[in-house]
Amino acid sequence: MSSTYLGMPAVPVYGSGNLHTAEPFPVAARRELDNEQLRANLGHATHTIRDKRLRVVAELPDWEELREAGSATKAAVMARLPELLEQFEENFTARGGVIHWARDAAEANEIVRDLIRDAGADEVVKVKSMATQEIGLNEYLEEHGISAFETDLAELIVQLDHDKPSHILVPAIHKNRSQIRDIFLREMPDVDPNLTDTPARLAEAARLHLRRKFLSAKVAISGANFALADTGTLAVVESEGNGRMCLTLPETLITVMGVEKLLPSWTDLEVFMQLLPRSSTGERMNPYTSLWTGVTEGDGPQNVHLVLLDNGRSAALADERGRSALHCIRCSACMNVCPVYERTGGHAYGSTYPGPIGAILSPLLTGITSEENASLPYASSLCGACYDACPVKINIPEILVHLRSEDVQSRRGTKKVPGQMDVAMKAASWMMGSGRRMALVEKALPLGKLAAGPDRKIKKLPGIAAGWTRSRDLPAPPAQSFRDWWAKEHEDTASKEQA
Amino acid sequence: MKIALFATCIVDAMYPSTARATVSILERLGHDVVFPAGQACCGQMHLNSGYFTEAVPVVRNHIEAFEAEEYDVAVAPSGSCVASVKHQHAMLARSVGDSDLETRATAVGARTYELSALLTDVLGVTDAAAQLGSWYPHRITYHPSCHGMRLLRLGDRQANLLRTVEGLELEPLPEADQCCGFGGTFSLKNADVSSAMLADKNANIAATGAQLCSGGDASCLMHIGGGLSREGSGISTLHFAEILASTREHPAPPPGAVRGGSRSAARLAGKGRQ
Numbered sequence: 001m002s003s004t005y006l007g008m009p010a011v012p013v014y015g016s017g018n019l020h021t022a023e024p025f026p027v028a029a030r031r032e033l034d035n036e037q038l039r040a041n042l043g044h045a046t047h048t049i050r051d052k053r054l055r056v057v058a059e060l061p062d063w064e065e066l067r068e069a070g071s072a073t074k075a076a077v078m079a080r081l082p083e084l085l086e087q088f089e090e091n092f093t094a095r096g097g098v099i100h101w102a103r104d105a106a107e108a109n110e111i112v113r114d115l116i117r118d119a120g121a122d123e124v125v126k127v128k129s130m131a132t133q134e135i136g137l138n139e140y141l142e143e144h145g146i147s148a149f150e151t152d153l154a155e156l157i158v159q160l161d162h163d164k165p166s167h168i169l170v171p172a173i174h175k176n177r178s179q180i181r182d183i184f185l186r187e188m189p190d191v192d193p194n195l196t197d198t199p200a201r202l203a204e205a206a207r208l209h210l211r212r213k214f215l216s217a218k219v220a221i222s223g224a225n226f227a228l229a230d231t232g233t234l235a236v237v238e239s240e241g242n243g244r245m246c247l248t249l250p251e252t253l254i255t256v257m258g259v260e261k262l263l264p265s266w267t268d269l270e271v272f273m274q275l276l277p278r279s280s281t282g283e284r285m286n287p288y289t290s291l292w293t294g295v296t297e298g299d300g301p302q303n304v305h306l307v308l309l310d311n312g313r314s315a316a317l318a319d320e321r322g323r324s325a326l327h328c329i330r331c332s333a334c335m336n337v338c339p340v341y342e343r344t345g346g347h348a349y350g351s352t353y354p355g356p357i358g359a360i361l362s363p364l365l366t367g368i369t370s371e372e373n374a375s376l377p378y379a380s381s382l383c384g385a386c387y388d389a390c391p392v393k394i395n396i397p398e399i400l401v402h403l404r405s406e407d408v409q410s411r412r413g414t415k416k417v418p419g420q421m422d423v424a425m426k427a428a429s430w431m432m433g434s435g436r437r438m439a440l441v442e443k444a445l446p447l448g449k450l451a452a453g454p455d456r457k458i459k460k461l462p463g464i465a466a467g468w469t470r471s472r473d474l475p476a477p478p479a480q481s482f483r484d485w486w487a488k489e490h491e492d493t494a495s496k497e498q499a
Numbered sequence: 500m501k502i503a504l505f506a507t508c509i510v511d512a513m514y515p516s517t518a519r520a521t522v523s524i525l526e527r528l529g530h531d532v533v534f535p536a537g538q539a540c541c542g543q544m545h546l547n548s549g550y551f552t553e554a555v556p557v558v559r560n561h562i563e564a565f566e567a568e569e570y571d572v573a574v575a576p577s578g579s580c581v582a583s584v585k586h587q588h589a590m591l592a593r594s595v596g597d598s599d600l601e602t603r604a605t606a607v608g609a610r611t612y613e614l615s616a617l618l619t620d621v622l623g624v625t626d627a628a629a630q631l632g633s634w635y636p637h638r639i640t641y642h643p644s645c646h647g648m649r650l651l652r653l654g655d656r657q658a659n660l661l662r663t664v665e666g667l668e669l670e671p672l673p674e675a676d677q678c679c680g681f682g683g684t685f686s687l688k689n690a691d692v693s694s695a696m697l698a699d700k701n702a703n704i705a706a707t708g709a710q711l712c713s714g715g716d717a718s719c720l721m722h723i724g725g726g727l728s729r730e731g732s733g734i735s736t737l738h739f740a741e742i743l744a745s746t747r748e749h750p751a752p753p754p755g756a757v758r759g760g761s762r763s764a765a766r767l768a769g770k771g772r773q
């Protein structure tokens with residue numbers, strides 16, 4: 001563990017905000033699994049986008065080299081983050097931008113609220129942003145009498161429905177077209193009552209609804225996909241153009257961004273602009289890329305602010321084996337290929353970050369000690385599909401296993417009564433730590449037949465194994481282990497040879 | 500060539516016929532098989548569940564057992580166990596700061612092969628019927644397990660070997676690359692999600708019309724087979740080693756006759772190994 005990052009204190013400061021799940025994953029997952037509509041919607045959406053991604057990725061002969069390059073750049077950024085942040089701050093400030101540093105969600109929210117008040121506004125338009133969801137900005141602003149309007153279509157749907165996003169790129173992935181039409185009819189004041197559920201009509205309704213907001217808003221809030229240290233430039237990548245309206249029309253622009261989004265230089269964008277759109281929407285290039293460097297007199301926002309958010313990132317950075325989770329460019333490819341996400345949806349993960357990346361990022365940012373977040377690293381069969389899909393090659397399965405070991409370790413010696421799993425693992429370790437002991441236990445295995453019925457299947461097991469037999473039979477153990485058979489066979493050979 | 504068999508704990512205890520089939524294939528090719536008696540388990544279950552402290556004696560035992568024997572290569576009829584030996588043992592040794600064990604783990608890992616990789620890449624088996632006398636006149640489908648597919652990059656090796664078995668018809672499995680939902684203790688800790696994944700896998704298997712699903716990992720097959728059995732589908736599972744080992748003289752049990760490990764073990768045991 002290094003203790004030099006960002007002047008990090010010896011005890012890591014963990015993140016707060018929408019990073020904690022309220023209940024353990026298996027409990028939440030069980031509830032979501034019962035939602036047939038959700039599963040159908042998710043299955044359809046993830047399969048469509050998955051196939052699209054595979055097609056456009058296959059077009060690039062150098063995809064693996066690009067992933068390598070992206071991964072290497074991100075690793076280099078993590079290795080010298082404090083230095084790059086300083087360089088970025090210098091350049092951003094020199095071009096008329098203002099930087100604010102926020103240690104956690106509460107600090108970031110306060111800074112943004114004060115900036116909005118200074119601008120004399122009580123309404124803001126928002127560009128889709130994960131960082132502001134992470135800190136719970138909309139809810140916070142609402143409590144303080146400021147209305148925040150999401151302008152991304154999917155984000156708008158979720159907001160209008162008073163729901164939570166369930167995917168980082170397609171927040172309304174769990175809803176289908178007719179559900180969306182119903183939400184619009186219910187929640188948009190001047191919507192056409194004959195609205196149909198064709199995508200074009202839905203998009204048009206949203207456009208009319210948003211236009212008024214764009215033209216009246218004095219303040220916009222955005223996230224950022226990248227920040228370039230050598231020029232002090234921020235970048236937002238999007239599909240609809242609503243983001244660009246927010247980034248250019250209002251007088252004041254406030255961006256909230258995690259410190260890990262930095263790239264060393266403008267030229268690094270080349271790699272990431274190839275990796276990101278193909279991985280996220282399965283497009284060769286996204287329709288809108290907006291880049292801004294400080295303030296340009298008479299053009300665009302004249303007050304440009306950036307809130308640089310730590311919120312547990314220093315703690316994640318200090319974890320050498322988990323650090324690469326910060327390489328994430330929020331493309332969502334991992335959740336689109338994840339068999340667990342596909343069946344539970346994003347809400348089961350509780351935090352802003354669902355799917356495989358959420359299963360590692362949330363506990364890294366908050367620490368593994370909360371019991372609920374400690375359940376997240378187990379929300380994976382370790383099938384490895386996420387690692388294959390990740391454009392910056394984050395070895396998610398390896399980090400999941402690392403975090404599981406942290407969880408097990410953190411519980412060691414603290415609990416008065418060890419759990420069933422702890423006891424079973426200890427016993428299995430003793431047994432499997434020697435061929436001789438294993439052989440002894442195997443001799444007792446045929447007794448397992450007693451547990452099996454006449455059809456030689458075991459249909460009900462107690463304790464932690466009960467979940468298995470809820471939907472699966474176990475075969476009765478065989479009469480003889482391989483080891484035993486081998487020994488007998490070779491005994492015979494040996495004695496025959498002697499004879 | 501002298502080949503050390505790593506039977507893996509689950510095959511040794513629950514599916515002995517798979518290990519015996521592996522021995523039979525290797526001996527038919529003219530190789531010497533040894534069974535390091537000290538072996539027990541690769542420690543994958545402990546490692547993947549985060550029980551690193553408990554994994555250490557298991558991993559150490561594996562390394563010692565395979566160092567104790569003289570052999571050219573080691574083989575296991577299991578992609579996930581080989582992936583653990585190759586990718587996790589050295590990592591564990593490193594994480595507990597034992598550099599000597601790390602070196603030894605790397606050495607054992609380097610000469611350990613998954614069965615289809617050994618057959619294809621080292622022993623030059625391209626035609627199971629011609630080289631092994633493999634005969635299994637049934638329509639089957641095949642599920643490639645995640646660890647073999649992604650960590651070991653086995654590609655089509657297992658399926659290609661199956662395709663060359665005389666009489667065998669291989670039905671492609673829709674969404675074959677999707678995880679079956681086993682995942683070791685995942686199937687206990689997140690039993691409901693695991694069951695949902697399994698249900699989809701088994702629906703895909705049923706859609707092929709085949710009466711048997713083969714694969715290269717006994718644990719995945721136990722999981723898939725357990726679900727098929729509970730559904731009363733009549734579809735069974737069988738490790739690809741047993742299909743490669745199947746001949747006209749000593750056929751593996753036909754689809755439907757295989758139920759769990761016991762029945763096929765009993766049948767093979769009845770035939771004996773001459």
Ligand code: SF4
Nearest residue numbers: 328329331332334390
């Ligand atoms: S972990 Fe990788 S695949 Fe998942 S969202 Fe982040 S960059 Fe994309």
